[in-house]
Amino acid sequence: MPNEFDKFLREHECLLDELISSNSTRRFPLYIPNLPEGRTIDKAWIEIPRDFADRDLAKILLPKKYILKIPHVEADGHLCIDGDPGPLSGSSPRARIDQLIDLFYSSFIEPWSRGELDSHFSKEAMNYWTIHCSRCITRTQPILKIYTTNQETGKSKIYKCPFIESKRIVIAGDDSSIRNRYVNSMSNGNTISTVMAAEIPISFPFIPDNWPKKIKDIQRLVTVKLGPDDACKFFESVGRRNRSIHRIIVFRAPGCAFGYLLPGGPPSKTKKGNSLKSFPSNSLIPLKVERLDVSWTTGRDQHPxxxxxxxxxxxxxxxxxxxxxxxxxxxxxxxxxxxxxxxxxxxxxxxxxxxxxxxxxxxxxxxxxxxxxxxxxxxxxxxxxxxxxxxxxxxxxxxxxxxxxxxxxxxxxxxxxxxxxxxxxxxxxxxxxxxxxxxxxxxxxxxxxxxxxxxxxxxxxxxxxxxxxxxxxxxxxxxxxxxxxxxxxxxxxxxxxxxxxxxxxxxxxxxxxVRHWIRGQKYLDKCHTGLQFKEWAKKASDFDGLIIEDNL
The missing domain is CATH 3.40.50.720 (NAD(P)-binding Rossmann-like Domain)
Structure with a gap:
C-alpha cells in the first residue's frame, strides 16, 4: 500500500490502531458507538487484503460468537452487507474504504440498534438454517441432506421414503413416478434402504430463537400436528430399544423447509483402513432440506x-x-x-x-x-x-x-x-x-x-x-x-x-x-457468395438477426 494510503488508514476517525496480523491481510478495529442495552457489540474490524488496490475486496468481520445471534453475520463472521464496490468500480482505494465504513454504520449499526434487523432472520431463514446445520455436522452422521419431491401442502403426513446410504441423502415425498426417477437418477446403483418421514406444515419459518433444539421440542410440535396416537407411533423407535430404521422430520414453512434426523436409528458404519467401525445415532441432528418438486426445479416458483x-x-x-x-x-x-x-x-x-x-x-x-x-x-x-x-x-x-x-x-x-x-x-x-x-x-x-x-x-x-x-x-x-x-x-x-x-x-x-428467425445479409455473405433473400425476407437484411411473425 502506498504511504498516502497508510496515512489515510492511520488517521481515519472510525479506525482504531492496526492489529498485528500473521498473514498478508491488514486488520483495523472499527469504532463502535454506545448502543442500547441488549444491542451491544463489543468489537468489529475491517480486513484489507494485500491485493486490495488491484484485485481483492475489503470486508468487515464480527467475532464468531455473534453468528446466529445477529442477522447478516455469515458462517465465517463476515458481515454480509453491501460494501466495497471493488477495483473495477473506478473508485480509489480511499473511496472504497470510506464507502464500506459508511455502510457499516448506516446499513448495519444504526438499524440494528433500533431493532430494524430483527425480522431479517425470518426473511433469510434458510441461510441461517444452513449455517446451523454446517456447525452441527459430524463426519459419522448417517444422513446429510433431505430432498423433497412433494409440493407444499397443509396436511401432516407420515410415510416411508428412500435413503441412499452411500450418499447419505433421503428423497422425501409421497411414492410417485417423479420420486422414483429421482431415486434412480441420484442413487447410481448404490444401496437404497428406507427411512420413516413425518412431514409437518408450519405457518412460520424457524429462526435461531425458536427452532427446536431438543427432542422434547420436536415431540411437542409433531404431537400438536399429528395428534397423540400417530405421534406416539412415529416416535416409538426413538431411543435405544429399537434401532431398525431412521426417522426424519421435515417441517414445511411457506417457501422453506427444515429437517431433523431423530436419535435412535441404526448406527452408521465408516470404513477406516481395513476395519469397519459403527457409530451410534444418539443425537438430534439438524438437516438441510432442498426442494426437487417441479415448481422449484423448473421455475423457482416464478412460473405457475x-x-x-x-x-x-x-x-x-x-x-x-x-x-x-x-x-x-x-x-x-x-x-x-x-x-x-x-x-x-x-x-x-x-x-x-x-x-x-x-x-x-x-x-x-x-x-x-x-x-x-x-x-x-x-x-x-x-x-x-x-x-x-x-x-x-x-x-x-x-x-x-x-x-x-x-x-x-x-x-x-x-x-x-x-x-x-x-x-x-x-x-x-x-x-x-x-x-x-x-x-x-x-x-x-x-x-x-x-x-x-x-x-x-x-x-x-x-x-x-x-x-x-x-x-x-x-x-x-x-x-x-x-x-x-x-x-x-x-x-x-x-x-x-x-x-x-x-x-x-x-x-x-x-x-x-409462422415465426421466422432470419440472419442478415452480412451473415449470408460470410456463408456463401451470391445469396439473396426472397422479397418478403429482405426486411431482415440490415439486422444481425430478426424474428418475423406472419399468419399462416
Whole structure:
C-alpha cells in the first residue's frame, strides 16, 4: 500500500490502531458507538487484503460468537452487507474504504440498534438454517441432506421414503413416478434402504430463537400436528430399544423447509483402513432440506404454468440436431412426458451437432436421449421409440398426445401427421432450419388447423432463400445429403422451436402462425457468395438477426 494510503488508514476517525496480523491481510478495529442495552457489540474490524488496490475486496468481520445471534453475520463472521464496490468500480482505494465504513454504520449499526434487523432472520431463514446445520455436522452422521419431491401442502403426513446410504441423502415425498426417477437418477446403483418421514406444515419459518433444539421440542410440535396416537407411533423407535430404521422430520414453512434426523436409528458404519467401525445415532441432528418438486426445479416458483406442463404429453418426431436439444429444453421447462420417435443411430458425423456425444456412437438416438433426459431431469418421463413415425403409428395413436413436433423436414411425415391429426384434436409445430441456419422457421398450428392446404406442401415457399444446389452436400460414397451449419448457429432455431411449442402448450396461440428467425445479409455473405433473400425476407437484411411473425 502506498504511504498516502497508510496515512489515510492511520488517521481515519472510525479506525482504531492496526492489529498485528500473521498473514498478508491488514486488520483495523472499527469504532463502535454506545448502543442500547441488549444491542451491544463489543468489537468489529475491517480486513484489507494485500491485493486490495488491484484485485481483492475489503470486508468487515464480527467475532464468531455473534453468528446466529445477529442477522447478516455469515458462517465465517463476515458481515454480509453491501460494501466495497471493488477495483473495477473506478473508485480509489480511499473511496472504497470510506464507502464500506459508511455502510457499516448506516446499513448495519444504526438499524440494528433500533431493532430494524430483527425480522431479517425470518426473511433469510434458510441461510441461517444452513449455517446451523454446517456447525452441527459430524463426519459419522448417517444422513446429510433431505430432498423433497412433494409440493407444499397443509396436511401432516407420515410415510416411508428412500435413503441412499452411500450418499447419505433421503428423497422425501409421497411414492410417485417423479420420486422414483429421482431415486434412480441420484442413487447410481448404490444401496437404497428406507427411512420413516413425518412431514409437518408450519405457518412460520424457524429462526435461531425458536427452532427446536431438543427432542422434547420436536415431540411437542409433531404431537400438536399429528395428534397423540400417530405421534406416539412415529416416535416409538426413538431411543435405544429399537434401532431398525431412521426417522426424519421435515417441517414445511411457506417457501422453506427444515429437517431433523431423530436419535435412535441404526448406527452408521465408516470404513477406516481395513476395519469397519459403527457409530451410534444418539443425537438430534439438524438437516438441510432442498426442494426437487417441479415448481422449484423448473421455475423457482416464478412460473405457475410449469405445474400445468407436468400434465402435458409431447410427441417429438426427429431427434437430431434440432430435435435433441428441443427435447431437453422442454424437459427443463416442466413438460411431464416426452415421446421421441426416430429410427436413426448416432454416427461420428452427428456428435458435433447432437446433445449426445461419442459414448453414444452406434446407439439409437432416441433410446439414449430418452434415458439421458429421464435421469437428468427426473420431473420428465421420456420414452424413446427407435422406428419410423409410420411404424409407430401402426401400434399407437395420438389420443393421449397434447402436441406433436415434426422436426424431420420430410414431406411424407408432414402429410402423415396431418392425416392423423384429423382423427385427434391436437396441436402441431413444424420446424426446420435452412442451410447455415441463415434462417429457421416454426409453424404453429392449433388443433383444427392443418398443414396441407389445396393439396400443397408449404415448406419451400416459407424458406427465406432459394438455395443453389452446391450448398447441399453429399456424404462420401453415400447418397445422403446434409447442410452446413454449426451447433452454435442452431441454438437460434432451438429457442424459436421451444418457445413456439410452449406457447401452444400454454394456450397463448389461437390461430395458425409462422415465426421466422432470419440472419442478415452480412451473415449470408460470410456463408456463401451470391445469396439473396426472397422479397418478403429482405426486411431482415440490415439486422444481425430478426424474428418475423406472419399468419399462416
Amino acid at each position: 404454468e410449469y405445474v400445468d406442463r407436468q400434465l402435458k404429453h409431447v410427441l417429438i418426431i426427429g431427434a437430431g440436431a434440432l430435435g435433441s436439444p428441443v427435447a431437453e429444453q422442454l424437459a427443463k421447462s416442466g413438460v411431464g412426458k416426452l415421446t421421441l420417435v426416430d429410427d436413426d443411430t448416432l454416427s461420428s458425423a452427428n456428435i458435433g451437432r447432437h446433445t449426445l456425444g461419442a459414448n453414444s456412437i452406434g446407439s439409437s438416438k432416441v433410446d439414449r436421449l430418452a434415458k439421458s433426459i429421464s435421469v437428468r431431469w427426473a420431473s420428465c418421463n421420456a420414452l424413446g421409440f427407435s422406428m419410423s413415425i409410420q411404424k409407430w403409428l401402426k401400434n399407437n395413436t395420438l389420443i393421449d398426445v397434447d402436441i406433436v413436433l415434426d422436426l424431420t423436414g420430410e414431406p411424407d411425415v408432414r402429410l402423415r401427421i396431418d392425416q392423423e391429426r384429423k382423427k385427434n384434436n391436437i396441436d402441431l409445430v413444424i420446424a426446420w432450419m435452412e442451410p447455415y441456419v441463415a434462417s429457421a422457421h416454426a409453424c404453429l398450428l392449433p388443433a383444427g388447423d392443418f398443414w396441407v392446404t389445396n393439396d400443397a406442401d408449404r415448406l419451400k415457399s416459407l424458406n427465406a432463400i432459394d438455395w443453389p444446389d452446391e450448398v447441399i452436400l453429399n456424404e462420401p460414397a453415400c447418397s445422403s445429403s446434409f447442410q452446413s451449419y454449426t451447433s452454435a448457429a442452431a441454438t437460434h432455431a432451438v429457442a424459436l422451436t421451444t418457445e413456439a411449442t410452449l406457447d401452444l402448450i400454454d394456450k397463448k396461440v389461437e390461430s395458425p402462425i
